Amino acid sequence: MNHTLPPITGRCTLVGAGPGDPELLTLKAVKAIQAATVLLVDDLVNDAVLQAYARPGARIVHVGKRGGCKSTPQAFIERLMITAVREGETVVRLKGGDPFIFGRGGEEVEHLREAGIECTVVNGITAGLAAVTSLGVPLTHRDHAQGVVFVTGHAKTGAGAAEDPTDWRALAATAHNARLTLVIYMGVSGAGHIERELLHGLPGDTPVAVVQHASLPHQRHLVTTLQGLQARIADAGLASPAVIVVGDVLQGLAAAALPVDAGRFGT
CATH class of the missing domain: 3.40.1010.10 (Tetrapyrrole methylase, N-terminal domain)
Structure with missing residues (x-):
């Protein structure tokens, strides 16, 4: 047959x-x-x-x-x-x-x-790129960041999966030494753990931005520092879908101390 x-x-x-x-x-x-x-x-x-x-x-x-x-x-x-x-x-x-x-x-x-x-x-424009662009910030900059790392804050679960397969401490040390921007997807729910682990390799005053609903009219964001990230997310009521960006490319925004904001992409 x-x-x-x-x-x-x-x-x-x-x-x-x-x-x-x-x-x-x-x-x-x-x-x-x-x-x-x-x-x-x-x-x-x-x-x-x-x-x-x-x-x-x-x-x-x-x-x-x-x-x-x-x-x-x-x-x-x-x-x-x-x-x-x-x-x-x-x-x-x-x-x-x-x-x-x-x-x-x-x-x-x-x-x-x-x-x-x-x-x-x-290919499509990924949220991590759109998020920082909407704030007028680059992911790389000759003075602040020589590269960028995209990483998930929500790892694979289920049988055989590691409890926390991302070595955040090693990643933080590498980001600090190599001057890299970290773009963390799906990390809002685990922001407390990510914050604590990254602080082992990055200074507490490292600037951080969290962007929710990147590129949409109801986009919201906050700019803060690594130390206090989880508390600021909770205070602002930000939730998924959101991207967390960590690095010195955000220094200008951090200096301006921008509040939680809402606005259309590109304006």
Whole structure:
């Protein structure tokens, strides 16, 4: 009996929708969304993106994955992608930010390839970049930061996972010695632990910014120092989705002592 699978006629693209502002989509992302017959969409993707660019009649499936909330199982999402492609659909897996920066895009590409499906990836502006840009601050600066580290504050959980796989003390020492900016994703809920660990390698007066809902009209932020980070986050009532930025590139903002603010990206 011949069990050969039929030829694959569909295709799949992983698309980064950026941090939220629809105007920050790349042209390539817009074209991919417009061509899609099936869109598998993350929670953090702005509905305005779909309203503006999804084709009439496209099947839109919301497959939310947000910390602290009930999430669609990753294995289920991957099965949906593979099934739709095998049915001949033009599939777009639409993710907030960039698919390859804490978006589990690497895992999805691996599973697609195991199923004999090659996919295209379209980069998006990641929240860590948009967050500091919205404050008029760079991630690197010849006088203050020779590089940047993107790190998650919410590590893999479950069987076999380390209790805290990020060595924050070593990271802090490296950041201090090599003059690096730290951009911490999904770190608000663990801010107290991160603060205590980073203080083993960074001065307490190291400037820190926390940006919630980067690039959106309801963006809020605070500027503080490493020592007192958790307390300031609690006082301000900031929560996920938010990015924590640590480093001397923020010295100008820290000197201005900007308060918790709200405002549109780029203004």
